[in-house]
Amino acid sequence: MSINYPTMSNLEIAAALGRTERSIFACARRLKLVKARFATTGEERVWQDGYLFRKTESGWIAAHIALWEQHNGPVPQSHVIMFKDGDKTRIELENLACISRAEQLTRYTVVNLPEALKQVIWLKGALTRKINANHN
Known part of the structure; x- marks a missing residue:
């Protein structure tokens, strides 16, 4: 079992040995066996x-x-690759841009948000600091 456990499923081992999956799992735990979790090149x-x-x-x-x-x-x-439309699942060259970290910071900073939203973010931060200060 210790030879086959890393690469075979518990169901396959159980069938070969005439045991239940649960007994195979329990035996593997006692023997401290682990399944192989090696990713192959190209796997996503x-x-x-x-x-x-x-x-x-x-x-x-x-x-x-x-x-x-x-x-x-x-x-x-000091550059990053970003998605122009913000969609991480659309991996196409036309949707990618290389920008500096400084430019990334200016694009995604609180300063660029509407005034009402800025105030909500600042108030949440103040409240969080107050809560954390009371817990310490």
């Missing part, structure tokens, strides 16, 4: 923040960055 996963990542030989890279670098070369230092 969506991270929790919604970005699509692709496995390469050197590690994981965001798919939109890989596409940009494939057509335009490496991303310059």
